[in-house]
Amino acid sequence: xxxGIGHRAGPSTPAAYFVLLVGAVxxxxxxxxxxxxxxxxxxxxxxxARQAECSTAFDxxxxxxxxxxxxxxxxxxxxxxxxxxxxMRPVYxxxxxxxxxxxxxxxxxxxxxxxTHSWWIVRRDRSRxxxxxxxxxxxxxxxQLSHDIGLARALEWRLVPHGGAPSGQAFGLPGRxxxxxxxxxxxLRATDRPAFRAVVAHELAHLRNRDVDLTYLTISIxxxxxxxxxxPTVLLFATARGGTWRTPLDALxxxxxxxxxxxxxxxxxxxxxxxxxxxxxxxxxxxxASVGGVGTALSAILERLPPPRRWLDxxxxxxxxxxxxxxxxxxxxxxxxxxxxxxxTGLPAGVLAANxxxxxxxxxxxxxxxxxxxxxxxxxxxxxxxxxxxxxxxxVAGSDARRRFPFWLASVMALSGSFLMGTxxxxxxxxxxxxxxxxxxxxxxxxxxxxxxxxAWADSAARAASAAATGGIESAGTARADGIxxxxxxxxxxxxxxxxxxxxxxxxxxxxxxxxxRVRFGFSLGWGPRPADGEGWYAALGMLTTADLGPAxxxxxxxxxxxxxxxxxxxxxxxLWSAGHRSAVQRAVLLGLGxxxxxxxxxxxxxxxxxxxxxxxxxxxxxxxxxxxxxxxxDNATIAAGSVLVAVMMAVVVAGRGPGRPxxxxxxxxxxxxxxxxxIWWVAGPVRCLTGVGLCRGALDVDGMxxxxxxxxxxxxxxxxxxxxxxxxxxxxxxxAGGAPAQSDDAPTVTGHPAQWPGRLGLVMLLVVIAVVVWxxxxxxxxxxxxxxxx
Amino acid sequence: MRPEADRSLxxxxxxxxxxRYSPGEQELFALLSEAHFADxxxxxxxxxxxxxLAFGVPEVLVLLTPVALAAMTExxxxxxxxxxxxxxxxxxxxxxxxxxxxxxxxKEAAPVELTAQEWAEVRRIVExxxxxxxxxxxxxxxxxxxVVGQGRLSGEAR
Numbered sequence: 001x002x003x004g005i006g007h008r009a010g011p012s013t014p015a016a017y018f019v020l021l022v023g024a025v026x027x028x029x030x031x032x033x034x035x036x037x038x039x040x041x042x043x044x045x046x047x048x049a050r051q052a053e054c055s056t057a058f059d060x061x062x063x064x065x066x067x068x069x070x071x072x073x074x075x076x077x078x079x080x081x082x083x084x085x086x087x088m089r090p091v092y093x094x095x096x097x098x099x100x101x102x103x104x105x106x107x108x109x110x111x112x113x114x115x116t117h118s119w120w121i122v123r124r125d126r127s128r129x130x131x132x133x134x135x136x137x138x139x140x141x142x143x144q145l146s147h148d149i150g151l152a153r154a155l156e157w158r159l160v161p162h163g164g165a166p167s168g169q170a171f172g173l174p175g176r177x178x179x180x181x182x183x184x185x186x187x188l189r190a191t192d193r194p195a196f197r198a199v200v201a202h203e204l205a206h207l208r209n210r211d212v213d214l215t216y217l218t219i220s221i222x223x224x225x226x227x228x229x230x231x232p233t234v235l236l237f238a239t240a241r242g243g244t245w246r247t248p249l250d251a252l253x254x255x256x257x258x259x260x261x262x263x264x265x266x267x268x269x270x271x272x273x274x275x276x277x278x279x280x281x282x283x284x285x286x287x288x289a290s291v292g293g294v295g296t297a298l299s300a301i302l303e304r305l306p307p308p309r310r311w312l313d314x315x316x317x318x319x320x321x322x323x324x325x326x327x328x329x330x331x332x333x334x335x336x337x338x339x340x341x342x343x344x345t346g347l348p349a350g351v352l353a354a355n356x357x358x359x360x361x362x363x364x365x366x367x368x369x370x371x372x373x374x375x376x377x378x379x380x381x382x383x384x385x386x387x388x389x390x391x392x393x394x395x396v397a398g399s400d401a402r403r404r405f406p407f408w409l410a411s412v413m414a415l416s417g418s419f420l421m422g423t424x425x426x427x428x429x430x431x432x433x434x435x436x437x438x439x440x441x442x443x444x445x446x447x448x449x450x451x452x453x454x455x456a457w458a459d460s461a462a463r464a465a466s467a468a469a470t471g472g473i474e475s476a477g478t479a480r481a482d483g484i485x486x487x488x489x490x491x492x493x494x495x496x497x498x499x500x501x502x503x504x505x506x507x508x509x510x511x512x513x514x515x516x517x518r519v520r521f522g523f524s525l526g527w528g529p530r531p532a533d534g535e536g537w538y539a540a541l542g543m544l545t546t547a548d549l550g551p552a553x554x555x556x557x558x559x560x561x562x563x564x565x566x567x568x569x570x571x572x573x574x575x576l577w578s579a580g581h582r583s584a585v586q587r588a589v590l591l592g593l594g595x596x597x598x599x600x601x602x603x604x605x606x607x608x609x610x611x612x613x614x615x616x617x618x619x620x621x622x623x624x625x626x627x628x629x630x631x632x633x634x635d636n637a638t639i640a641a642g643s644v645l646v647a648v649m650m651a652v653v654v655a656g657r658g659p660g661r662p663x664x665x666x667x668x669x670x671x672x673x674x675x676x677x678x679x680i681w682w683v684a685g686p687v688r689c690l691t692g693v694g695l696c697r698g699a700l701d702v703d704g705m706x707x708x709x710x711x712x713x714x715x716x717x718x719x720x721x722x723x724x725x726x727x728x729x730x731x732x733x734x735x736x737a738g739g740a741p742a743q744s745d746d747a748p749t750v751t752g753h754p755a756q757w758p759g760r761l762g763l764v765m766l767l768v769v770i771a772v773v774v775w776x777x778x779x780x781x782x783x784x785x786x787x788x789x790x791x
Numbered sequence: 792m793r794p795e796a797d798r799s800l801x802x803x804x805x806x807x808x809x810x811r812y813s814p815g816e817q818e819l820f821a822l823l824s825e826a827h828f829a830d831x832x833x834x835x836x837x838x839x840x841x842x843x844l845a846f847g848v849p850e851v852l853v854l855l856t857p858v859a860l861a862a863m864t865e866x867x868x869x870x871x872x873x874x875x876x877x878x879x880x881x882x883x884x885x886x887x888x889x890x891x892x893x894x895x896x897x898k899e900a901a902p903v904e905l906t907a908q909e910w911a912e913v914r915r916i917v918e919x920x921x922x923x924x925x926x927x928x929x930x931x932x933x934x935x936x937x938v939v940g941q942g943r944l945s946g947e948a949r
Contacts, residue, residue: 126826126829126830134818134819134822135818135819136818159822161819161822161823161825161826162826162830162833164852164853164854164925165847165851165852166847166848166850166852167845167846167847167848168845168846168847169842169843169844169845169846170844171843171844182847183819183822183823183826183854184847184852184854185847186815186818186819187813187815187816187819187852187854188815188848188852189815190814190815190818191815192848195848199846199847199848202846203844203846206844211844212844215843215844216843218843219843277843280844281846284844284846301848301849304848304849304850305849306849317843
C-alpha cells in the first residue's frame with residue numbers, strides 16, 4: 001500500500017518533479033523573454049554603443065574630478081561607479097520588462113488553461129451525469145469504492161456514452177472533482193467486475209493523491225510554455241532579418257548556441273512534464289492496489305498492457321508496465337529518485353547562470369560581482385535543495401545498499417556535470433565571452449569537489465533521520481523494550497530543515513563560485529606577504545599563514561558563512577540527539593572544545609617560544625609596505641594553528657565510528673572554531689600583549705573576533721579537505737575489512753529518562769554565540785559586497 | 792420513409808441483436824441508443840481513451856448498441872429503397888414483420904418480401920457496417936446471420 005511510505009516525512013515524487021518542471025519553465029522563459037527583449041539583430045551593437053557612451057561620460061567625469069583633486073576623496077570613486085551603472089541601466093530596462101510581461105502572460109495562459117480543462121473535457125467527451133439508478137447497484141458500488149480508498153468528499157460521476165474503451169479519467173477543479181466512466185467500462189462491469197473495480201479504484205486514487213491539480217497544471221504549464229515562450233521564439237528566428245522569412249539553415253548558423261540552449265531547455269521541460277505524468281500514475285497504481293480485492297485485478301491488467309514499441313516510450317507520459325507493477329509490489333520504489341532528475345535540474349540552472357550572470361548586475365543597477373553573487377545565491381539554493389531532496393528520497397527508500405556506486409556520490413556527478421554543461425550552452429557567445437578552457441575546468445572541478453561533502457552530509461542526515469524513525473538501528477529495538485531508548489518518528493521538520501540547510505550552504509558557495517568562475521584564473525591562490533627580514537622557515541611560515549586564498553576571502557566577509565555552517569551541523573545533530581545518539585554528539589562537542597584548548601595552548605606558547613627561535617633584529621625589523629612585522633606573523637600563525645586544529649578535529653570525527661559523522665564533523669568544527677576564537681582573543685591575546693609581541697587589544701571587539709572566527713573556519717575548511725579525505729579512506733577501509741561498528745559507538749546511549757535541558761541549553765548557547773559572531777561581520781560584509789572593496 | 796425517422800423501429804430491430812451478442816449492454820441500451828441518434832456516425836470512430844489520468848484495460852471492447860443501430864439503419868434504408876423501386880409502400884410495421892416475423896403485426900400492413908439475393912445483400916450490408924464499427928469478423932458474420940435469419944437465406948447467399 002502506498003501508505004507504507006507515507007510515514008516518512010518527505011516529498012512525493014510527482015510533487016518533486018512538478019517543482020523541477022516549474023523551475024525549468026521559469027529558467028527557459030526568463031532566458032527566452034530576456035533574449036526577446038533585446039532586439040535580436042543588433043543586440044550586441046546596442047550594448048556596445050551604450051557601453052561606449054557611458055565609458056566616455058565616466059572618463060570625462062573622472063578626469064574632471066582629478067583636475068579638481070577630489071577624485072580620491074572618500075566615496076567619490078563609489079559615486080562614479082554608481083553613475084556608470086546607472087548609465088548602463090536603460091539597456092536592460094526593455095529586456096527586464098519583457099521578462100516580467102512574458103512570465104505574467106505565461107502564468108495567465110497556464111491558469112486559464114487549467115481552469116477550463118474540466119469544461120473542455122466534458123465538452124470533448126460529451127459526457128453526462130451518471131443517473132443514480134441507471135445500472136442497478138452501480139452507485140452503491142462506486143460510493144463504497146470511494147470510501148474504501150479514503151475519499152471524504154463526494155464527486156461527480158459522469159458517463160461517456162460514446163466511449164467504447166473500458167476506461168475512466170479523473171479531472172475537475174477543487175471542490176468539483178469528476179470522474180468519466182466510459183460506457184465500455186460499465187459493460188466490462190457486467191463481464192469482469194474485478195477489472196472494473198481496479199480501473200475505478202485507479203481513478204479514485206488519482207483523486208486521493210491530489211493528482212488532478214498537479215497533472216492538469218502540468219499540462220497547462222506545458223501548453224502555455226509552447227504558446228507563449230516557444231512559438232514567439234521560433235517566429236523570431238524565422239523572421240529575424242528585416243521581417244522576411246528565412247531558411248532554417250540561416251537561423252541555425254546565426255543562432256546556433258541560442259538554439260542549442262533553447263532546445264536543451266525545451267527538452268528538459270518536456271521530459272519533466274512526462275516525468276510528472278508518469279510518477280503520478282505509479283502512485284495511483286500503488287494506492288489503488290491497497291483497496292481490498294483490487295490489487296490482483298490491477299496487476300492482471302498491468303501485466304496485459306502492451307510493452308513499449310519504441311525505446312523512447314520509456315520517457316513518455318505513461319510508465320512502463322514493469323515499472324507500474326514494481327510500484328505495487330515495492331512501494332518504496334515510488335520515492336526513489338533517478339540521476340535524470342538531477343540532470344534536468346542542473347542543465348537549466350547552468351544555462352540560466354551562464355546567460356544571466358553577465359547582465360544581472362547591470363540590469364539590477366548593482367555592482368556586477370554582487371549581481372552575479374545574488375544570482376548564484378538563488379541558483380545555488382535551488383541546486384542544493386534539489387540535491388538534498390534527491391539524496392533524502394534515495395536514503396529513506398533504503399535501496400542504496402543495492403547500488404554498486406553510492407547514489408549520493410553519483411548525484412554530485414550528475415548535477416554538477418549537467419550544470420557545467422548548461423553553462424557552456426549559452427548566449428554569452430553572442431555577447432562576447434571571456435571563457436578560458438583551463439579556468440572553466442578548474443572551476444568545474446572545484447564545484448564538483450565542493451558538492452561531494454554536501455551530498456555526503458545530506459545522505460548521512462537523511463539516513464540518521466530514517467533510522468531514528470523506523471528504529472532501524474538494531475540495538476534501538478532492544479533498548480526500547482527495556483525502556484531505555486525511544487526512537488520516535490522522523491520529525492516533520494527534518495526534511496524541510498535539511499533541504500533548507502543544503503539550499504543555504506549551496507547558495508552561499510555558489511554566490512562566491514559564480515563570479516569567480518567568470519574570471520580567468522579566478523580561483524588561483526598565492527603566497528602571502530613576506531615577513532620583514534624573514535628567511536627560511538620563518539619566511540615560509542609567514543607567507544603560508546597569510547596566503548591569498550582567492551575567492552575564499554569572500555567566505556570570511558560573509559554573513560551567510562557561519563549560519564550555513566551552524567545549520568549544517570545543528571540540524572542533523574538535533575536529529576541524532578533526539579534519536580538517542582547523545583554520546584556521539586557529546587564526543588564531537590568535546591573534540592571541538594579540545595581544539596579550542598589546543599589553540600589556547602599554541603596561542604599562549606607562540607609569543608613566548610617564537611622569540612627564542614628568532615634573532616632580535618628579525619623580530620624588530622620594520623616591515624616595508626608589502627611586508628609583515630613579527631607580531632603580525634605570530635597573530636596569523638595563531639589563527640592558522642586554530643584552523644589546523646579545526647581540520648584535525650573534523651578528521652578525527654570522520655575517522656571514528658557511528659552515525660552522522662559528516663554532521664558531527666561540522667559540529668566539531670563549529671565548536672572548535674568558536675572555542676579557538678575565544679582562545680585566540682582571551683588567552684593568546686593577553687599573552688602577546690604581556691610579552692610585547694603584537695598589539696594589545698580589547699577583550700570584546702566583536703568585529704575583530706568575528707573576523708578571526710571566520711578566518712579560523714575558512715582556513716580550517718581548506719586544510720580539512722585532504723585530512724578528512726584521508727580519514728574517510730581509513731574509515732572505509734576499516735568497514736570493508738569487516739570491522740562492524742562497535743556497538744557502544746553506534747547504539748543510542750540514553751538511559752532512563754534524561755533531562756532535555758542540557759542539550760537545549762547547549763543549543764541555545766551555541767546559537768547565541770554564532771549570532772553574535774555573525775553580527776560582528778556586518779561591517780566587513782557591507783564593505784566587500786556592497787561597496788565593492790575593503791578598507 | 793427515412794429509416795432515421797422511426798427510431799422505435801430501429802430500436803426494436805437492434806435490441807434483440809444486442810441482447811444476444813452483448814448482454815452487458817442491456818442496462819445501457821436506452822442511453823447508448825440516445826447517444827447514437829445524437830451522433831449516428833460516431834460508432835465508426837472507435838477511440839481508445841488516452842490523455843492525462845486516463846486508465847483502462849488494454850483489450851478493445853466494441854459497443855454493440857450503436858453498431859447494431861447503424862446496421863439496422865442501413866438495412867432498413869436498403870429495403871425501403873428496394874420497395875420504392877418495386878412500387879411498394881413500405882411501412883414500419885411491414886419492416887418489423889420482415890425482420891422479426893409476423894407474430895404481432897397488424898393484418899392490414901402490406902407485406903414486404905425479399906428474394907434470396909436481396910436477403911444476401913441485406914446480410915452484406917449488416918456485416919459491412921459491423922466491421923466498420925470495429926466488430927470482429929467472426930462476430931460480424933454471426934450478427935449478420937442473426938439479422939437476416941438463417942431460414943431466409945438460400946444456399947448461394949454465402
